[in-house]
Amino acid sequence: MxxxxxxxxxxxxxxxxxxxxxxxxxxxxxxxxxxxxxxxxxxxxxxxxxxxxxxxxxxxxxxxxxxxxxxxxxxxxxxxxxxxxxxxxxxxxxxxxxxxxxxxxxxxxxxxxxxxxxxxxxxxxxxxxxxxxxxxxxxxxxxxxxxxxxxxxxxxxxxxxxxxxxxxxxxxxxxxxxxxxxxxxxxxxxxxxxxxxxxxxxxxxxxxxxxxxxxxxxxxxxxxxxxxxxxxxxxxxxxxxxxxxxxxxxxxQLDLPNRFDIMQQMLPYIEQRLAEGAPLSIITRHILGLFQNLPGARKWRQALSGGNAKSLDDVKAAIQQMQDAIVRTENYLATHQNTEIS
The missing domain is CATH 3.20.20.70 (Aldolase class I)
Known part of the structure; x- marks a missing residue:
């Protein structure tokens, strides 16, 4: 065909x-x-x-x-x-x-x-x-x-x-x-x-x-x-x-997108679906694996599953929590790497 x-x-x-x-x-x-x-x-x-x-x-x-x-x-x-x-x-x-x-x-x-x-x-x-x-x-x-x-x-x-x-x-x-x-x-x-x-x-x-x-x-x-x-x-x-x-x-040959940029693009969609009357949980269940294998991934899943997230602000808070966890890990690794080098 x-x-x-x-x-x-x-x-x-x-x-x-x-x-x-x-x-x-x-x-x-x-x-x-x-x-x-x-x-x-x-x-x-x-x-x-x-x-x-x-x-x-x-x-x-x-x-x-x-x-x-x-x-x-x-x-x-x-x-x-x-x-x-x-x-x-x-x-x-x-x-x-x-x-x-x-x-x-x-x-x-x-x-x-x-x-x-x-x-x-x-x-x-x-x-x-x-x-x-x-x-x-x-x-x-x-x-x-x-x-x-x-x-x-x-x-x-x-x-x-x-x-x-x-x-x-x-x-x-x-x-x-x-x-x-x-x-x-x-x-x-x-x-x-x-x-x-x-x-x-x-x-x-x-x-x-x-x-x-x-x-x-x-x-x-x-x-x-x-x-x-x-x-x-x-x-x-x-x-x-x-x-x-x-x-x-x-x-x-596409560039790798940033996970946090993806979530920033997702937020307006979630807001729109909530305005349509969709329960937040039917949307957030699909994004639980976004940070798979990264520091803080478990807390991300916990924050958004089981009805724990009740509003768009809760989703934004979970995003901030993930950003903080990754920054802490990066700082920890950088500190220990510098210690080993010295």
Whole structure:
């Protein structure tokens, strides 16, 4: 698809933050964008039923600053997916992704997520309907296998079947999903990572745009994967340690932003959300990892979690507390370094 190639080339290399339920909300995405202008952000998975029969505005609204942004849809009805894709395009989304990777019981019962890997023809029908409804790129996020469908050849057949629609972009979580016997959390940790299968997919289908996902935590790991595939999707590490997104900016020769500058940019957004009636806690929970591994990080988390922060002034006080902690540490290190030298 020409459209897909255009966005991928614009933000080459393609680095994205995985869709994560309850985590990649619009508040997190606004925060994440402040670290890096090029990383592609995803919504949480939104089911077609929630959009069609629920509050579409609540599920589809986003801040324009979040772009480039992808809406991830959950569903298996081609007509409903086509309708929601058209709505997403009209709403201003840059791309649409179909979830064929979520292993939870709840979505399986509704024929959503990883269970669809067993029905590649249905997935192809869904993708074709979505593509016909919009001009923006449509792609798939899937596992390397499920349950009794764990071989590389079976994954290749799934990809080839879907690719016949003209879909050229596949985001591959490099773990199988055990749908019977493991929880969603265990499915993120227990099945071993098989990066070699994703590399092989790119080698065997060089015309496809292959993006790898699963267990990736550092800039160095990202760079290593980019030697084999076209893009890298990072999940929980981008949430727990959001400054990783700033470090990934080195892939585009971007300067590292200052954490305190990021918070100064975040304050007006928090003020706006509070004015809209949003509880402070649903915003501050996304910024707890900002100072990961730095002096004072624990007190930062304590100040902003568990309802401890009740106003914007409390957030500002936590920022000042962090600045003081870092200055104290720097002074301590400088003093001891001078003592050692003398």
């Amino acid at each position: 020409i459209q897909s190639e255009t966005l991928n080339n614009t933000h080459s290399p393609r680095i994205s933050v995985a869709p994560m339920m309850d985590w990649t909300t619009k508040d997190y995405r606004y925060f994440a964008r402040l670290f890096n202008p090029n990383v592609v952000l995803y919504t949480e998975m939104v089911t077609t039923g929630a959009i069609i029969h629920g509050d579409a505005e609540r599920h589809l609204n986003f801040n324009t600053q979040e772009q480039p942004i992808v809406l991830q849809l959950g569903g298996s009805n081609p007509q409903e997916l086509a309708l929601c894709s058209k709505m997403a395009q009209d709403w201003g989304y840059n791309e649409i992704n179909l979830n064929v990777g979520c292993p939870s019981d709840r979505v399986q019962n509704n024929k959503i997520g990883a269970c669809l890997m067993a029905e590649p023809e249905l997935v192809a029908e869904c993708i074709a309907a979505m593509q016909q409804a919009v001009q923006i790129p449509v792609h798939v996020k899937h596992r390397i296998g499920i349950d009794n469908m764990q071989s590389y050849e079976e994954m290749l057949n799934f990809v080839d079947t879907v690719a016949k629609t003209g879909c050229t972009h596949f985001v591959v979580h490099a773990r199988i999903a055990i749908l019977k016997g493991l929880s969603p959390k265990e499915n993120r940790e227990v099945p071993p990572l098989r990066y070699a299968d994703v590399y092989r997919l790119k080698q065997d289908r060089p015309h496809l745009f292959i993006e790898i996902n699963g267990g990736i935590k550092t800039l160095a790991e990202t760079q290593a994967h980019l030697q084999h595939v076209d893009g890298v999707m990072i999940g929980r590490e981008a949430y727990h340690n959001p400054y990783l997104l700033a470090e990934l900016g080195q892939l585009w």
